[in-house]
Amino acid sequence: MCRIYGHMGGGALPEDLRLTGAALRHGGPDGHYLDEGGGWALGATRLAVMAPDQGAQPYRHGPVRVVFNGEIYNHRALRAQLARDGYHIADRCDGAVLPALYHRYGLSFTEHLDGMYALAVLDLRAEPKLVLSVDESGVKPLYYHRDRQGGLSFASEPGALGILCGAGARLRPEALDTYLTTKTPLGPRTVFTDITAMEPAETLVVTPGRPPRPYRRRAPAVPALPAGSLTEAADGLRSLLRAETGRLAVADAPVAAVLSGGLDSSLVTGLLAREIPGVHCFHIRYRGSWPADESGHARTAARAFGARLHEVVLDPARIPEELPRTVRALGQPNADPITVSTLALFRAVREAGFTVALTGDAADELFGGYDRTRAAVTAEGDWAGDYVRALAAVPPALRAALYHPEYRALLRGTTTAEQELLRRLRGRDGDRLAALTEIETGLRMPAYHLRRVDHLSMAGAVEVRPPFCQRSVTGAARQLPDHLKVHGGVGKRVLQEAARGLVPESVRTRVKQPFTLPVAAMLTPGTPLFDYAREVLAPSELRLSAPELDPAAVARLLDRQAAAPDATSALAVWSLLVFELWRREAGRPLPGRAPARHGTAIRYGTSGAVRAERAA
Structure with missing residues (x-):
């Protein structure tokens, strides 16, 4: 697990590269690597999880170099396959297979990867090129900036791009409204005018003198679960999750679990306890008595699994002290109140001596667990509008009331985030759950959920592994009939049934509540x-x-x-x-906006007035 950064044609100075690596050291305290040549650079900071005595980056095979953040869970099978093809890979680290795999298969090399990753390949053969790629769920984020001369810089965190190439000085004019509408920017657009987030399953090919060529990879074919009945599907899902949790428990560093006390994290913790008897699990609560306290449920689950529960206690009086650190780590604003306690939780995981933590992230998105999803599936009125409004941090009328009049006027000439989401949903009455799941898994989960978990866990130097984001699980969920996910106002039906006999009944059947700050x-x-x-x-x-x-x-x-x-x-x-x-x-x-066609930029003055200025 690492933080990565670099450029092709970006013109970063040696001091810029050094400072960028230093800024990303929190996510990779165990090593810092930098390789640079004519018009390019690749850097990484390392969190040692696999083969801690090896794993120096960039990984190399002849003229191919790779920097990599994540885990390749099928690296042993790939290593054996590549050996049969004549490739010798001495480094035992999982990422070491990547240069040979790219050399063997070219741009289709990602089709062979099973894991979570954000990576950069530098191919210095006949026509030098840079290839950026992220995993199918977007578990590991990657951001990039393209300058006016055609150079491209990339990094695991948007703040690092500010150091590397000066990106991120201006917000998109609609950034605040987007944030209040969806709690964080969704999709490839960030809050910045000049920084783009890579989308799940995206590959970007960069060659000197040409525009970058992005393409989205097709979802890999995976076996479907047997779906003749709820019980049959649940049995298949349970077996699948057991196998994936077992694979994700393999590491050369201590492994723990995050246990909120809800169904998803309890199921993952219970399955992990079968692989690691007496597994350590971590739960956060708040000093004092507060609504929606889940610590009792977490204790019940931990006792049932024979797990060792660590209760991390956050004093609410410390939140003003913790919040600036949290927003700094996030990279972009995220309105979920759980962020401040999430950072505290992962710091505690690391301080207790654990480097890897399994979580129950993504189950709600895959299996229809949210109230807003269940309500939209059966609603008779404006189901799309109700769903989009449920995503917001601030309701539309209140947003408008909070804005300066000139900002409201600007938004009237903009396609807002609310309008974009409604456009995706209108006309999808016949396949509502599919339409909602596309937004939940393709837009909201990677941007609002997984980026948040990645940035906050890596700020604490902890690698998060989510079994529900494994391609076998996401593919199986995608193929399940709707009624096995949501039916009769009940969501996650198949997951609840899969947890039967594994998770205590008081936890398995309890009403879902958000794992958040009160x-x-x-x-x-x-x-x-x-x-x-x-x-x-x-x-x-x-x-x-x-x-x-x-x-x-x-x-x-x-x-x-x-x-x-x-x-x-x-x-x-x-x-x-x-x-x-x-x-x-x-x-x-x-x-502000990037320079317009005629050299004019729109900018707000401190008085709130909008004025046009000549672009530099």
Whole structure:
């Protein structure tokens, strides 16, 4: 597991490369590698998980070099296959097979990979080229910037691109509205005008003097689960998850589990306990008494599995201290309140001596576990609109009320995130669950969920392995009939049945609740978090840094939450707090557009007025 970075034709100076590697050291404290030549560079920082005494990057085979972040779970089979083809690979690390595999199969080499990865191949043969690729689920993110001279720089985190090539100085004009609509930017667009996130199953080919050539790989063919009945499908899914959890338990570093107390993480922990008796598992709770505390369920599950439970206790009084660190680690703003406790959890995992943690991430997206999905499947009215509104951090009417009038005017001339999502769903009445799953797994899961987990776990130097993101599981879920996933208002039917006999009944059958920070209860007058929100979102601060917002409207929102606390206004306050803290951590980037066709850039002034300036 590593952080990677580099460029082809990007013109980074040696000092830029050195500083970029230093900025990514948190995700790779066990080694730092850099290789550079005429017009190119490849760098990596390493978190040693497999073959810790080897694994130096870039991996090489003749003129082919590779830097790699992730895990290739079928590397032993690939190594044997390549040996039969005449390739000798002395390095035992899983990523060491990648250069030979690319040399053997060219751009189709990713079809042979089973794992999670973000990688960069530098092919220095007849026509030098750079090949970037990410796994089918988007577990491991990769970001890139293309400069005006045609050079391309890439990195595992967007902040690193600011050091490497100066990218990320300007926000997209619609960035705040997108964030409040979907809790983080979805798809390839980031909050920045000049940084792009690679999409799941995407490969990007870069050759000097030509535009990059992106293409999305087709989903690999995997066996379908037997689906004659719920019981039959559940038995097949249980066997599949048992096999995948067993494969993901293999590491040359200590392995643990994250246990929220819900169905998904409990099932993964229970299966892992069969591979590692007495497995250590980690659960976070908050000091004091708070709504939706799941620690009792986590204890029940851990006892049933014979697991050793570590309860990580976060003091809510420390959240104002922890939040700036969290938003810095995220790379982009993310409105999920769980972020602050997630970072604390992974730091505790690492401090306890564990490098790898298995999680239950992605089960809800694959099997229809969210309330909004179940409601949309059976709704008779505006199911698409209700679903999109349920994704938001702030409801549409409240968003509009918080905006500066000129920002509202700008958005009227923009295709908003809400409009884009509705366009994807309209006309899909006949296959609602398929349409919703496409958004959940193809857009929201990689951007909102997996990037968050990746950035926060790697900030703590922990490798997260999610069995539900294995291609065999995602492919099997994709082929299951809808009624085995959602039926009669019940979601994850097949997964609940697969957990029967493995997970305690009180955990298996309990009503789903979000694994999150009880922000509505913590954002009340007299709490440190509320006082901190008042300070950060003060009108004097917003006038300087947030031209999109009406400071008086934000003040009214805080007054409303103080007078009558509720979940809607609390999440709105939290979301604005996170965005403004993130803006500070990112160096206060202002909304702006890349140079327009006639050399004009749109920029907000600190007064909130929109003005046109000549682009540099």
